[in-house]
Amino acid sequence: MGRYAGGGLLFLLLSLLPLLRADSRVDPMIRLPSDLGANRINGHDGDESVGTRWAVLIAGSSGYGNYRHQADICHAYQIMKAGGLKDENIIVFMYDDIAYNEENPRPGVIINHPQGGDVYAGVPKDYVGEDVNVGNFFAVLLGNSSALTGGSKKVVDSGPDDHIFVYYSDHGGPGVLGMPTYPHLYADDLVAVLKKKHALGTYKSLVFYLEACESGSIFEGLLPNDINVYATTASNAEESSWGTYCPGEFPSPPPEYWTCLGDLYSVAWMEDSDRHNLRTESLKQQYHLVKARTSADNSGSFGSHVMQYGNLDLSVDHLYLYMGSNPANDNVTFIDDNALPLFSMAVNQRDADLVYYWHKFKQSSQGSQQKLDAQRQLLDVMSHRLHVDNSIELVAKLLFGSKKGMEVLKGGRPAGQPLVDDWDCLKSMVRSFEAQCGSLSQYGMKHMRSLANICNAGIRKETMAEVAAQACLRFPSNPWSSLHRGFSA
Numbered sequence: 001m002g003r004y005a006g007g008g009l010l011f012l013l014l015s016l017l018p019l020l021r022a023d024s025r026v027d028p029m030i031r032l033p034s035d036l037g038a039n040r041i042n043g044h045d046g047d048e049s050v051g052t053r054w055a056v057l058i059a060g061s062s063g064y065g066n067y068r069h070q071a072d073i074c075h076a077y078q079i080m081k082a083g084g085l086k087d088e089n090i091i092v093f094m095y096d097d098i099a100y101n102e103e104n105p106r107p108g109v110i111i112n113h114p115q116g117g118d119v120y121a122g123v124p125k126d127y128v129g130e131d132v133n134v135g136n137f138f139a140v141l142l143g144n145s146s147a148l149t150g151g152s153k154k155v156v157d158s159g160p161d162d163h164i165f166v167y168y169s170d171h172g173g174p175g176v177l178g179m180p181t182y183p184h185l186y187a188d189d190l191v192a193v194l195k196k197k198h199a200l201g202t203y204k205s206l207v208f209y210l211e212a213c214e215s216g217s218i219f220e221g222l223l224p225n226d227i228n229v230y231a232t233t234a235s236n237a238e239e240s241s242w243g244t245y246c247p248g249e250f251p252s253p254p255p256e257y258w259t260c261l262g263d264l265y266s267v268a269w270m271e272d273s274d275r276h277n278l279r280t281e282s283l284k285q286q287y288h289l290v291k292a293r294t295s296a297d298n299s300g301s302f303g304s305h306v307m308q309y310g311n312l313d314l315s316v317d318h319l320y321l322y323m324g325s326n327p328a329n330d331n332v333t334f335i336d337d338n339a340l341p342l343f344s345m346a347v348n349q350r351d352a353d354l355v356y357y358w359h360k361f362k363q364s365s366q367g368s369q370q371k372l373d374a375q376r377q378l379l380d381v382m383s384h385r386l387h388v389d390n391s392i393e394l395v396a397k398l399l400f401g402s403k404k405g406m407e408v409l410k411g412g413r414p415a416g417q418p419l420v421d422d423w424d425c426l427k428s429m430v431r432s433f434e435a436q437c438g439s440l441s442q443y444g445m446k447h448m449r450s451l452a453n454i455c456n457a458g459i460r461k462e463t464m465a466e467v468a469a470q471a472c473l474r475f476p477s478n479p480w481s482s483l484h485r486g487f488s489a
Helices: 008-015 017-022 033-038 064-082 134-142 187-200 264-275 283-294 312-316 349-363 369-400 402-410 423-437 441-456 461-471
Strands: 053-059 090-093 163-169 205-211 229-233 242-244 307-310
Touching: 053 064, 053 134, 064 090, 064 163, 064 264, 064 349, 090 134, 134 187, 187 205, 187 423, 205 264, 229 283, 229 312, 242 264, 242 349, 264 283, 283 312, 307 312, 349 369, 349 441, 369 402, 369 423, 369 441, 369 461, 402 441, 423 441, 423 461
Parallel strands: 053 090, 053 163, 163 205, 205 229
Antiparallel strands: 229 307
C-alpha cells in the first residue's frame, strides 16, 4: 500500500510537530459516397475530417507544490500539437508560475515523467496568472470574446461541424473544481455553460476529461445525455484522485524534485495517447485502459474509479476526431493491453502538498532559510487542515447535536442524484462559513458534501452564519486560512 494513502502521512507529520518546532482543420480525404455512408456511426462521419478540432486545456491551481497540474496540461498540449491541431485552435489556461519558479531544478523546463522530456516548450500561454478564472473559462467555451478580461482573447469560435476537447486538471471536491483565483468553479454553473454551448449549435460533439478529487460529482445527476457531450472523470463522486511520480514513491522523480510530476488518471490517458494510433483507438477503448491503470487493477491499495457520463454513444468515436494523431504512430496496431506498466504507488491528491513540504524540509540544508521556510509552510498547512476539519465538525454538532451532526456530515445521496438540490444555498453556506472560519482553500473543498448535506437538511444561511460565528472565534493567521483572495463561492 502507498505509504501516503489515507491519513497516514498527516498522522506522521503531526507526530513530528515537536521536532519541527525545535529545529485545426485537416485536408479532406477523397471518398466515394458509398464509403462515407458505410463509415457513418451514430451520426459521425468515419471520414473524421469534417469540421475543426478545438482543445481547451486548463490547470486550475498555482504554486510549486501543485507542479503536476501544469505539467499535465503542458503534456496534453504536446499531444494535441503532435496530432496536428493548430495553435489557433488550442487554448491554454495555466498560472505559469512553475517553469521559472526558483524551486524548479530545471529552469524553463517542465516534465511529466521521471525520464520525460520538456513538455513546456512551445506551449501557448493564452491565459496566465489572474486571467485563469471562471469567467474567462466560460467565455472561452462559449466563444464570447466580449466577456473576456485579459489574456490572448482566443476563444472557441466553433461551428456546428466542429469537435471540442476539454481537459481540466486540478484539485476538487464534491460539486466543485479549484481555480488559482477565486471563486471556484461549481458543477451547476459548468453544466449550465455546456447546455448553453449546445443550444448555440456551435459544436457537433464535445469530450471532457476531468482530473480532480470527487470529479464524478461534477457530472453525476447533472450532465444530460442529449447535448452531445461525453465526459470521463478521474474518480467517482465520493473519492479522491491521486498524484503520481511523487518523491518517496516508485517510480519517483529525479532526486532534486520535491513534488509530484503528474496525476494518475491524467498520466494514464496521456501516456496511452503518446503510444497509440489515435485514428484507430476509440474513446471507449481508451476509457477502459485508463480505468484499469488508474485503479491499479482494483488492487485496493490506492487509485480511483474512472467514470463516464453524458452521451455514451460518442464513446465509439476515434480519439483522432478530438486530438488528431501523431503520424509517428500511424502503423501502431491497437491491442487491449497497452503494455504500459501499472503504477506501483501513488499519493492521495489531498496529501500531495504535505509530501512536497515534507521533502522540501527534509532535503534542505540544515540551518538554511529554505529549511526554515519549509518548516513554517508545513506547520501552516497542518494548522489550517486541523482548523477546517474541527470547525466543520463543530458547526454540524451545534446545528444538529453531537450524534445527528456526525450523521449529517457523513451522509450521502443515492447514486445518480446531484450533490445538492439548491446550488445557491451551497454557495451561500460556503460564504457564511468562510466569513467566520476563514478560507476552506484547496484542502477544505473536501467538505463540500457536508455543506451540501446541511443545505439539504433545510438550514438557512442566516442560521449557518450564526453557528459559524460561535464555532470560530478566530482562525489561523496563515496564507491557507486567510481570506485575502476572497471567497471561494
